[in-house]
Amino acid sequence: MDIQSETPLQEFWRLFKKDKLAVFGLVVLFLLIIAALAGKGMTEWTIVFDPATVRLVDKFLPPLSFASDHLPVEDMPQFGIYLLGTDELGRDVFARMLQGSFVSLSIGFVAVGISTIIGILLGGLAGYYGNIRLGFITVDTLIMRFTDVMLCFPTFFLILTVVALLPPSIYNIMIIIGITSWMGTTRFVRAEFLALREQDFVVAAKAVGLPDWRIIFIQMVPNAISPVLVSAIIGVATAILTESALSFLGFGVQPPYATWGNILADGKNFIFDAPWLFFIPGFAILIIVLAFNLVGEGMRDALNPKLRRS
């Protein structure tokens, strides 16, 4: 028995460490986040890797090719080498992937942030104030049936419809993915709240006269957050996939802005001539989605006391 007191965070980390795959996923994610942030800086602020320069003499070069000597100096890639080759316009795929990684990750995180916030608010409302009647239905019925209605839409087609109506920008994509993917979180939070509401410590919080918002956000949410966190992490992977799919179909982020989805879409036309154009973004999407899922599952196991062995 530990004499030293262990905070919940320390306990979580001790359990999370046991899952080697999840730790591996976390390392990969960490590297990808660094790459995305560095990529944002190096492709937009101080241009080290230029994703937009068109060099028609150097098109369709495979990875690790040297740039041709005829290029003007300002168009030369960094170190004179194309790390991941070039595309049909002679653009540096490595630079484009860097730019795209930031877009993919930020869309993933922001969209999930939006859906988690909506999910916690609606789920909390349904779980805590569920018994209050509004006319002939309860708050709980109202919110949960609305959730069911939202779940009935095939999300992807709903997104396509909305994207068709709105101008396609990164921000619109983030918001749209966010407001079409909160239903799972809402159900989680509601279920947790229904169970927590009956717990004595919540009754005690009411008995000592804490205001409702404090009971909900300070007493209950921290106890309901672990499944939400897990579903959020896995949700990031889903959001990245959705964005890639949208960009692949041409409804997502518009060129010349590169995202993994539209690099993939461009690449599919040259799948036999320049397979790296297709494989590199595809593989990147695979890695990032896998990493998020591994981390999510590792977190789920570490946070769920019922699954603990030891």
Next chain:
Amino acid sequence: MNKALISVRNLKKYFPVRTGFFSRISNWVKAVDDISFEINEGETLGLVGESGCGKTTAGRALLRLIEPSAGRIYFEGQELLKIKATELRMMRPRMQIIFQDPYSSLNPRMTVGNIVGEALKVHGIATGKNLNRYISEVLDKVGLSSSYQSRYPHEFSGGQRQRIGIARALALKPKFIVCDEAVSALDVSIQAQIINLLCDLQAEYKLAYLFISHDLNVVQYIANKVAVMYLGKIVEIAPTKMIFESPKHPYTQALISANPIPDPDVLHNATLLEGDVPSPLNPPKGCRFHTRCHLVMDKCKSIEPPLTEIGTGTEKQMVWCHLHT
């Protein structure tokens, strides 16, 4: 005559039973059905009865932790059921509750300091620098080291957790505490410690307790008056001494005689009750106890027994039974 600190009149709590597709209310569980009692300052009322008779519901309805269906509750002269939610919240510090289960009654994600201190901040009882000192004082009062403030509940034993629960209630300087089976989950030696702690605190702060329990020995020790509940109704209220020496209601008699006596030489003629408690969904007509009463008469089956008062002054016993009318 001193005015009662808290007085309960005809308190009722019915839970709806919903069935069918449209969840129509098909029946009511009468968990607490028309109970009345008073508790004076510095006094302890023991509330006893078997499992499921509505003791806990009564205690919680009394504090409006669950909304009572009907009745009146006067606390310090104010009618609790008439005041608004915000006012009620402001009054909450003066009436507290200690829970049965020391494991579920503390937020597992909060440190002890926060568990005790949260409400202090909200009600402005102690803030800023004073907060830590005040929490230490309160923890000290319930016999916990002040260094426990930064620890989490799972690091404590059941008895220590119960002390934390008491500290949380006590920190708000209440006048009245509902002890909802406060010692039932603890082992006997810890029970004694907690009960002594409660008694000391009562003497120091003139606290009034509603001591809900099914342990008659504990109630006998701590309570001034005892109310016996059966199936949502109080069947007898009397001073502790009277209840244990001359119980009037047949149910009280059975309950007291079933209480084990820690002396193997005493001959023990327990009046054993037969059968089960009837469902509160469909309580028996007339006297609710008539299905199991060995002295049942014809009128018990149809007429609800009225209140009968036996004796006067400090020996006044109130009993709801046809035998004594």
